Amino acid sequence: MDEQARHPLLSIPRPIFWVPPIRALAKAINLGIEFNRHGIVALGYGRIGKSTALVLLSQDREWREYSCYWHSVLPGKPAASSESYFFNTLKVSMNLKVREQTQSVFSIEHAVNYLCEQAASADAQVIILSIDDANRLQGGDYDHLVTLDNHITAQGFRLFVVLMVQSDADRSDVPSFDKDQYPSQITGRFTADEYTYLGLNGLSEIREAMCAFGDQVHNGRTFLEEFAGNAVRNGWRMDQHAEGLIDAAAKLRAENGLDPDAPFPMQCFDTACYYLLVRVAAESPEFNGLSPQSLRKAIEISGLIQIELSRQPKDIKK
DSSP states (O other): OOGGGSOGGGSSSOOOOOOHHHHHHHHHHHHHHHTTOSEEEEEEOTTSSHHHHHHHHHHOOTTOSSOEEEEEEOOOOOSSOOHHHHHHHHHHHTTOOOOTTOOHHHHHHHHHHHHHHHHHHTTOSEEEEEETTGGGOOHHHHHHHHHHHHHHHHTTOEEEEEEEEETTTTOOSSOOOOGGGSOHHHIIIIISOEEEOOOBOHHHHHHHHHHHHHTOEETTEEHHHHHSHHHHHTTOOGGGGHHHHHHHHHHHHHHTTOOTTSOBOHHHHHHHHHIIIIIIITTOTTOOSOOHHHHHHHHHHHTHHHHHHHTSOGGGOO
């Protein structure tokens, strides 16, 4: 099938939509900029929705209280980082040519000029640099961020770094970021503020997210109208089953020795909603509501249990 002819819900990747955790992160970034910070550490478990949050925040400008230019970077994991490696990584993210023999001072100049030119073109004073998987950064990389910050400031712009850290990347069961290992010039600029990025937490957030999922619009019709039109005309809403979805997740978690009230990872939530709408509602001619069995199956298919079991230390897994 022609990808352009596909419904967005049937395409890869599927649309990203606003949910409470993303709005909370947007608010934290705005507050950081307002209070003259130069960065924020955002901590979250894997598959909780961190990367998709960064994508949405980079694409949507309505949430920004300041004129910003957003640039995204995915760091590598070299055996040992260096100034040249760090700034060449920036240049790769900018699609700038990297020459092996280029001295680091020129890579610094190229990266800084690119960011400042883009900010000027966007009539922005703040340059937001988002670093996903920032847990891969090494100690020296924070010194290189200071260098970048100094050069950008010298050109009359303001740098704000979003350090998105996967807190269980080392299989630890305790989400943390050791700020004490860095000197004051790094802590004061980039790591003084720590924000915990959670999944969907509680009934109200699950209900709101189910509404946001189903109310997305394509060609004048909501996703619910597209895939469950008859049921919608009879008054059905997906968020009517928010409590049932939470109960199904809690039961499966309890059966596997997991916290029944833990936040719902965004990846699992999106997969569960997709299954319920596309594979249950749309494929059932007489559909008029979701059964407890369908809700349980959605949780199983979502991978929730496997993901949460993988976070536990091996010696306490069932």
